Amino acid sequence: xxxxxxxxxxxxxxxxxxxxxxxxxxxxxxxxxxxxxxxxxxxxxxxxxxxxxxxxxxxxxxxxxxxxxxxxxxxxxxxxxxxxxxxxxxxxxxxxxxxxxxxxxxxxxxxxxxxxxxxxxxxxxxxxxxxxxxxxxxxxxxxxxxxxxxxxxxxxxxxxxxxxxxxxxxxxxxxxxxxxxxxxxxxxxxxxxxxxxxxxxxxxxxxxxxxxxxxxxxxxxxxxxxxxxxxxxxxxxx
Amino acid sequence: xxxxxxxxxxxxxxxxxxxxxxxxxxxxxxxxxxxxxxxxxxxxxxxxxxxxxxxxxxxxxxxxxxxxxxxxxxxxxxxxxxxxxxxxxxxxxxxxxxxxxxxxxxxxxxxxxxxxxxxxxxxxxxxxxxxxxxxxxxxxxxxxxxxxxxxxxxxxxxxxxxxxxxxxxxxxxxxxxxxxxxxxxxxxxxxxxxxxxxxxxxxxxxxxxxxxxxxxxxxxxxxxxxxxx
Amino acid sequence: xxxxxxxxxxxxxxxxxxxxxxxxxxxxxxxxxxxxxxxxxxxxxxxxxxxxxxxxxxxxxxxxxxxxxxxxxxxxxxxxxxxxxxxxxxxxxxxxxxxxxxxxxxxxxxxxxxxxxxxxxxxxxxxxxxxxxxxxxxxxxxxxxxxxxxxxxxxxxxxxxxxxxxxxxxxxxxxxxxxxxxxxxxxxxxxxxxxxxxxxxxxxxxxxxxxxxxxxxxxxxxxxxxxxxxxxxxxxxxxxxxxxxxxxxxxxxxxxxxxxxxxxxxxxxxxxxxxxxxxxxxxxxxxxxxxxxxxxxxxxxxxxxxxxxxxxxxxxxxxxxxxxxxxxxxxxxxxxxxxxxxxxxxxxxxxxxxxxxxxxxxxxxxxxxxxxxxxxxxxxxxxxxxxxxxxxxxxxxxxxxxxxxxxxxxxxxxxxxxxxxxxxxxxxxxxxxxxxxxxxxxxxxxxxxxxxxxxxxxxxxxxxx
Numbered sequence: 048x049x050x051x052x053x054x055x056x057x058x059x060x061x062x063x064x065x066x067x068x069x070x071x072x073x074x075x076x077x078x079x080x081x082x083x084x085x086x087x088x089x090x091x092x093x094x095x096x097x098x099x100x101x102x103x104x105x106x107x108x109x110x111x112x113x114x115x116x117x118x119x120x121x122x123x124x125x126x127x128x129x130x131x132x133x134x135x136x137x138x139x140x141x142x143x144x145x146x147x148x149x150x151x152x153x154x155x156x157x158x159x160x161x162x163x164x165x166x167x168x169x170x171x172x173x174x175x176x177x178x179x180x181x182x183x184x185x186x187x188x189x190x191x192x193x194x195x196x197x198x199x200x201x202x203x204x205x206x207x208x209x210x211x212x213x214x215x216x217x218x219x220x221x222x223x224x225x226x227x228x229x230x231x232x233x234x235x236x237x238x239x240x241x242x243x244x245x246x247x248x249x250x251x252x253x254x255x256x257x258x259x260x261x262x263x264x265x266x267x268x269x270x271x272x273x274x275x276x277x278x279x280x281x282x283x284x285x
Numbered sequence: 286x287x288x289x290x291x292x293x294x295x296x297x298x299x300x301x302x303x304x305x306x307x308x309x310x311x312x313x314x315x316x317x318x319x320x321x322x323x324x325x326x327x328x329x330x331x332x333x334x335x336x337x338x339x340x341x342x343x344x345x346x347x348x349x350x351x352x353x354x355x356x357x358x359x360x361x362x363x364x365x366x367x368x369x370x371x372x373x374x375x376x377x378x379x380x381x382x383x384x385x386x387x388x389x390x391x392x393x394x395x396x397x398x399x400x401x402x403x404x405x406x407x408x409x410x411x412x413x414x415x416x417x418x419x420x421x422x423x424x425x426x427x428x429x430x431x432x433x434x435x436x437x438x439x440x441x442x443x444x445x446x447x448x449x450x451x452x453x454x455x456x457x458x459x460x461x462x463x464x465x466x467x468x469x470x471x472x473x474x475x476x477x478x479x480x481x482x483x484x485x486x487x488x489x490x491x492x493x494x495x496x497x498x499x500x501x502x503x504x505x506x507x508x509x510x511x512x513x514x
Numbered sequence: 515x516x517x518x519x520x521x522x523x524x525x526x527x528x529x530x531x532x533x534x535x536x537x538x539x540x541x542x543x544x545x546x547x548x549x550x551x552x553x554x555x556x557x558x559x560x561x562x563x564x565x566x567x568x569x570x571x572x573x574x575x576x577x578x579x580x581x582x583x584x585x586x587x588x589x590x591x592x593x594x595x596x597x598x599x600x601x602x603x604x605x606x607x608x609x610x611x612x613x614x615x616x617x618x619x620x621x622x623x624x625x626x627x628x629x630x631x632x633x634x635x636x637x638x639x640x641x642x643x644x645x646x647x648x649x650x651x652x653x654x655x656x657x658x659x660x661x662x663x664x665x666x667x668x669x670x671x672x673x674x675x676x677x678x679x680x681x682x683x684x685x686x687x688x689x690x691x692x693x694x695x696x697x698x699x700x701x702x703x704x705x706x707x708x709x710x711x712x713x714x715x716x717x718x719x720x721x722x723x724x725x726x727x728x729x730x731x732x733x734x735x736x737x738x739x740x741x742x743x744x745x746x747x748x749x750x751x752x753x754x755x756x757x758x759x760x761x762x763x764x765x766x767x768x769x770x771x772x773x774x775x776x777x778x779x780x781x782x783x784x785x786x787x788x789x790x791x792x793x794x795x796x797x798x799x800x801x802x803x804x805x806x807x808x809x810x811x812x813x814x815x816x817x818x819x820x821x822x823x824x825x826x827x828x829x830x831x832x833x834x835x836x837x838x839x840x841x842x843x844x845x846x847x848x849x850x851x852x853x854x855x856x857x858x859x860x861x862x863x864x865x866x867x868x869x870x871x872x873x874x875x876x877x878x879x880x881x882x883x884x885x886x887x888x889x890x891x892x893x894x895x896x897x898x899x900x901x902x903x904x905x906x907x908x909x910x911x912x913x914x915x916x917x918x919x920x921x922x923x924x925x926x927x928x929x930x931x932x933x934x935x936x937x938x939x940x941x942x943x944x945x946x947x948x949x950x951x952x953x954x955x956x957x958x959x960x961x962x963x964x965x966x967x968x969x970x971x972x973x974x975x976x977x978x979x
Contacts, residue, residue: 054970056922060932061963063970070977082974085925088918095877097899097907098915105922132310136893184878191313217836221876226955228523228874233959234530234840235876238540264960289598292753292807296579299815304576307568307821310890315883317565323573327765330563332556332778348778384795403795409709409743429768429779441795442742446735446782464764464779472760479725481592481791481801482742485767485783490735493775494651494669495677495693497542503650503697504704505735505782 050080051116053154055126055256056088062256068283069122069157072170076161083112091129094137095222103137110134110143110150118164119154122279124186124254127156132189156186158254158278162195168202174284175205178276179248181239181262182215183255196254196278203281213242220261236265240273250276327465334428334462341427341460342513348430352488353501355510356430358457365454365512366395372510373398373417376450382415384440388454388514392419403440409447418448418506424470425455425513426485428463432511433471435483442482451489451506455513518847519870525845526874535671539839542670546833549776556778557768567769568888571824574723574756578814581723581756582805588726592788594801602632602808609634609715609748610641612802616746618643618712622704624732624740625649626717627665627827628750628806631849631862634715645715646707648736650700657684663843665850666774666829671842704736714740714798718751719826720766724759726787728803731770733781741786747798749786753805754814754823760785766826773886774828809862819894822857824887831881831891837874846871853881857894865902872898929971936965 050073054066073080090105109130113119121127131151138147161167180200186192200208219225219235226232239262243251251273253259259275266273286294306319334344342358349356359365373381373396382401383389393400401411412418420439422432432453439445461467471483490505501507529535554560574581586596599605613621621638623645629635635645635656647656651668655661657680662668669677674693681687687699716737718728728749730737741747757766763783771777790797814820832838832852843851848859848871856871872895881891921928939962945951947958956962 056928059970060935060965063966063968063973066970067973084971084974087922087925087928090922093915093918095896095899096911096915097873097896097901097903098912099900099903101915101919104919108923133896136310136896184876184880188312188314188879188883193314215880217876217878217880219836219876221878224873224876226953228526229955229959230523230527230530231837231840231874232876234536235836236960238536238836238840260963261960264956264962267961268959287598288600288604292598292600292805292811293579293582295807295811296582296753296814299811300576300578302815302817304572304817304820307572307824307888308565310882310893311888312879312883315561315564317561320566320569323569324566324765325759325761327563327566327761330557330559330566331765331768333558405795407795413705413709431779436791436794436797442738442797446738446742464768465761468761468764479592479727479787481786481788481794481797483727483785483787484738485779487779487781487783489781490733491781492650492697492734494649494654494667495672495696496674497545497667497670498693500694500697502701503734503736504648504701504708504739 048078049117050078051113051119052080052082053086053089053119053121053126054082055121055123057260058122058256061260062277065122065256065277065279068277068279071283072279073120076165076167076170085112089126089129091126091133092222094129094133099137103141106134106137107143110146113150113153116153120157120160121154122157122277123256124156124183124190124192125257127154128185128189130154156190156192156254158196158199159190159192162198168198170199170202170282172282172284173204174281176249177207177209177247178250178252178281179209179211179243179246180214181218181243181251181253181258183253183258184217186254187215192254199278199282200252206281209246209248211242211246213239216242218258218261220258225261232261233265236261240266240269240271243273244271250274252276252278252281254278328463331463331465332428338457338460341462344427345425345430345460349511352430354430354488355508357510357512359512359514361514362391365392365514368512369395376416378416380415381417381419382412382444382448383419384444386421388421389419392454403444409443412443412447415448417450417452418444419452419454420445422453422455422459423474424467425460425511426464426467427460429487431467431485431487433467433483433485435475436480445484445486446505449502449506450508450510453509453511455511457513460513518867522845522847522870522874526841529841529845535842536840538671539842543833543839546776550772553772553776553778563765563769564886564888567765567886568824570758570762570765571887572821574758575754575814575820575823578753578756581758582753584723585721585726585756589788589803591726592791594788594803597802597804599804600807602806605632605750605804605806605808606634606637608804609750610637612746612748613638613643613713614641616712618746620644620646620707620711621713621715622646622648622708622711622740622744624714624716624730624737625652626715626750627849628717628752629715630662632806632808634750646704648704648708648740649732650697650734653700653704654680661844664829664832665827708739708743711744713746713748714744715748715750716741718749718755719770720757720763721751721755722760722763722785723756727760727785729763730784730786731767731780731782733775735782738782738784741784742797745798746800746802747789748802748804750804750806753807753810769886770826770828773830773884813861816861818897819857819861821889822854822861822894824889825854826887828886830884830886834880834884836876836878836880853891853895854889857891857898860898865898865905869898869902872902932965932969936967939965
């Protein structure tokens with residue numbers, strides 16, 4: 048199976064190790080990966096801010112560059128949701144509607160791809176740590192990620208998963224919301240951090256680096272002893 | 286043009302553009318295929334209820350316990366009389382209110398207390414100062430522990446809600462399975478001419494408006510007792 | 515920025531820092547979650563029930579003219595007077611006139627969000643009539659002269675001590691810390707009001723077209739008393755409240771109670787079909803139904819968001835909304851708060867002034883997930899944002915997104931941007947967290963992640979070569 052990667056812009060720029068980890072895991076499982084280097088961003092920041100014309104301008108290019116791809120696997124629940132769910136809305140009633148639907152059908156989020164599509168839960172990872180899992184909202188509610196990442200974590204050698212109360216509560220990031228209403232966003236993040244701290248976990252793990260960026264940024268500022276790690280990074284550990 | 290015509294006109298104008306069917310954008314965990322035809326039988330999705338009388342009675346009793354309704358199965362009229370007298374004695378009833386009916390007539394004769402009858406016009410303060418309102422009903426619903434009654438079956442609107450204790454007298458054949466069965470029964474009974482009020486009463490009056498702490502008897506009865514014969 | 519939006523931000527800033535409020539609301543709702551999940555689990559299939567409820571509401575709203583006419587002809591046949599009101603003003607005027615005509619001096623009001631929406635109580639009070647809210651929570655906030663904090667639990671923000679102080683001050687009752695005693699104080703006070711009232715006002719949770727009835731849900735019995743004792747009953751109903759058949763209530767009553775209050779079914783579900791009929795011993799001599807449009811047909815005309823009219827006002831979306839839980843119900847400054855309020859208010863009161871509510875969401879989708887009638891709430895927030903930007907967008911923001919398109923559509927430029935950013939961030943500490951900081955909105959409360967020395971694209975190039 049030839050897999051086309053999509054690496055969201057902020058992962059490319061800030062968290063390249065997350066993308067690299069995904070490549071490592073997929074290659075470890077014997078898959079061939081390719082990456083359209085001209086990919087930058089899915090257009091979600093503009094879409095969420097109400098600038099749908101601008102979002103379409105970016106998304107059209109995305110549709111074009113993945114036109115011949117068989118399977119597209121991405122390392123973000125949120126950007127995955129953008130392509131799977133929101134592209135259909137964005138292109139509704141435009142000539143590209145059918146293509147957006149076809150594109151959506153080819154897109155997989157990384158953990159869902161491993162568990163649902165490949166039927167793999169044990170990727171041979173080893174990571175002796177106590178972790179708690181944060182369900183990113185888009186991954187949870189638009190993509191349906193709940194059991195998949197947990198099934199993968201359960202097979203990581205030495206890893207102990209402790210659930211936090213507020214696993215399904217939003218971390219408060221919400222894209223441009225976090226800078227338009229920083230006070231609300233921060234309060235939501237505090238609720239999240241408090242819940243995670245109660246578990247005494249070494250790491251908060253999630254399928255979304257954007258949530259983790261927010262949680263880590265807040266924890267660092269408030270000097271809370273929290274560390275975050277993307278699921279792909281956990282799975283790449285050996 | 287009347288306001289009615291204007292509003293209806295705006296509605297018709299608005300509805301010229303069709304709206305998308307519901308549930309299309311639901312996330313994967315909640316996606317359910319759309320029904321071919323608009324659903325009319327809800328029983329398969331609502332809480333389950335057993336078929337036999339015993340199962341229904343057991344579920345009604347379980348729901349009653351949760352709701353803090355006092356539910357008692359009585360075998361015959363003698364047992365009803367004994368239990369009613371015990372209740373009247375325990376609570377020190379001095380005056381009751383009721384309406385004409387086969388079971389209610391029997392009950393008030395058995396109790397031998399001063400009575401306010403709400404069959405015709407009555408005085409509101411007389412009813413308000415009664416210790417208990419004794420009514421019949423249209424049905425009991427096992428699924429929810431509810432009593433179904435109407436102005437016709439239960440002596441008007443106020444009798445079942447103004448006195449501090451509401452006592453319902455029901456027959457065992459009135460104990461229905463679930464809510465769909467209750468509405469079917471109401472339609473069958475009243476379909477040709479509905480009373481001005483029908484009601485589904487589920488437990489004694491309650492509120493949680495102060496610190497979400499349950500308090501019984503907010504405005505309506507503090508107690509609900511159901512005798513099923 | 516409009517003043518409404520400024521006030522919102524200002525209040526949100528204050529409320530989000532109020533840690534006592536935060537934990538109070540989290541705790542209050544904690545009990546609700548447990549009960550709701552337990553009641554939901556009793557359903558044989560909650561998801562099927564939701565889909566069915568959504569389809570029935572879709573049928574009702576998309577044939578609204580037909581069902582409304584059916585409802586009206588049935589309920590009029592039993593002697594009910596029906597008034598159609600295009601605006602809140604018309605509805606208020608009509609009800610004030612009914613009160614005047616019958617020399618009404620006091621009114622008991624059962625909880626009705628439509629009444630809040632059109633400021634009915636204020637209009638009646640202005641005409642010299644006493645209006646008493648009878649729902650305990652509503653009564654408490656009425657005594658405090660404030661708006662409800664929640665559409666189902668109006669006084670959930672208050673402690674028993676605050677309520678005891680309030681009753682002490684306004685009713686002269688002895689202080690107590692028992693919720694039961696406090697409830698009994700209200701019971702005794704309001705009993706007198708019911709018995710003396712000339713008119714009862716209620717809303718309706720549903721209007722059944724097939725049989726011409728309103729369905730009224732309460733737990734306290736105040737709805738029963740308000741519609742049984744006074745000689746006149748007025749029900750104020752939004753036109754979207756219709757349900758096609760009586761049987762539909764068998765689905766909607768348990769769903770409303772489960773989603774709204776974590777109950778299997780509410781205590782009193784009352785179906786009122788008319789004023790006192792012949793041979794009935796009691797009940798009002800007159801029954802008026804006021805059908806309220808007040809912007810609803812405008813929303814109906816927006817096919818994309820028409821399902822917002824499916825709302826049964828259960829409040830479930832407020833209960834799960836992390837925004838609501840952190841800023842509280844009063845911050846919205848609207849009749850309907852929480853996610854449904856943020857979707858609805860721009861339609862009822864104007865997009866320009868109220869669009870900030872649609873932006874004040876992380877789009878987490880918890881509301882859409884919980885809604886018993888499957889309103890696509892967070893998608894509608896996105897649509898409101900799009901519509902707001904189409905109407906009017908700040909020039910600087912437009913510029914940013916034009917720049918965003920260029921940056922993202924020219925990969926070379928993007929790569930250059932990332933490299934430039936990597937260099938630039940070395941000097942960020944000089945201004946970080948100050949007003950000069952271009953990313954101050956983020957850095958005022960959070961650290962910014964550093965740009966990596968080598969991006970993923972760099973890695974990929976090395977890997978390929």
